[in-house]
């Protein structure tokens with residue numbers, strides 16, 4: 095069995111974001127909606143307690159304390175169940191957490207595309223003074239990660255999506271938090287996966303421009319909006335569970351009762367929250 099745990103479901107900045115007073119950030123501050131930490135999931139394919147992180151957010155220390163299975167075992171003074179990290183791209187909100195993992199005695203295993211590794215040379219340099227990063231290649235073909243768990247990378251502009259497979263049952267899960275363009279390969283994976291965790295950053299292309307003058311559009315930031323982008327694709331997917339995650343604090347789907355939230359729910363899609371668990 096594969097276990098997936100959503101550690102953080104927000105896009106960069108989190109919910110609430112430190113300098114933002116938009117309706118959602120205000121609602122999160124006043125306890126009307128649940129706060130969210132920045133996007134990361136933990137995944138495990140064995141019963142021995144090995145866990146992998148997909149993206150390492152700046153909120154990682156808090157996320158580890160929120161999930162007992164990621165905390166060190168009592169049997170020795172220094173240890174961790176975190177066996178490695180997979181990166182979808184080099185964004186700050188996906189990579190800064192690597193710096194929090196510097197205290198361990200053994201090299202930190204990180205799977206990433208060559209472009210991501212190159213862009214993170216600065217983190218590589220910082221960690222070389224500690225126990226360093228041991229970089230591992232990713233591939234378009236399934237490779238074994240641990241136990242029953244295999245994975246492959248689906249290349250996208252500026253990022254990758256990961257598809258995971260349970261080698262015993264054949265069940266698959268897709269994690270695509272940063273989708274700039276709907277490629278044919280990604281579309282096929284959305285149709286063929288049992289669980290789909292998809293880029294829910296923005297509802298509309300101009301959403302960020304409404305709170306910050308001169309802000310880039312969703313598409314310019316390499317995120318396909320939900321409304322006129324991914325909603326139809328996910329609606330038509332036969333996946334058992336379809337979930338929007340990596341949600342920006344400006345996105346109206348965060349607020350129950352909005353027209354946008356209703357459209358997502360009517361399409362059979364869930365809105366992720368921190369701590370959501372999915373068994374595959």
Ligand SMILES: [Zn+2]
Pocket residue numbers: 105106133185187188272340
């Ligand atoms: Zn991000």
Ligand SMILES: [Zn+2]
Pocket residue numbers: 110111114115116117118119120343344
């Ligand atoms: Zn906000």
